[in-house]
Amino acid sequence: MPKMKTHSGAKKRFRISGGGKVLRERAGKRHLLEHKPSSRTRRLSMDAVASPADAKKIKKMLAR
Structure with a gap:
């Protein structure tokens, strides 16, 4: 049977932590940042599970 191929979109958006959890970036930090509070943009910078x-x-999708 052939190998599973990694989903190209998924590998750009997600990563697996050392403990096996799936990490993602938070939404809302791409544009219109000028009027958002700095505290909010800092919070959005952190990865989420x-x-x-x-x-x-x-x-x-990541063939894991």
């Missing part, structure tokens, strides 16, 4: 329901699908 994907929900367990989505993590299963993401890991499949």
Whole structure:
């Protein structure tokens, strides 16, 4: 059977932590940043853990 190919869109958006959790970037930090508070933009800079329901699908797309 051939190898599973990694989903190109998923590999650009998600990564797996050392403990096996799926990390994603937070939405809302691409544009219109001038009027958003600095505290909010700093919070949006941090990575978030994907929900367990989505993590299963993401890991499949990343061929893990």
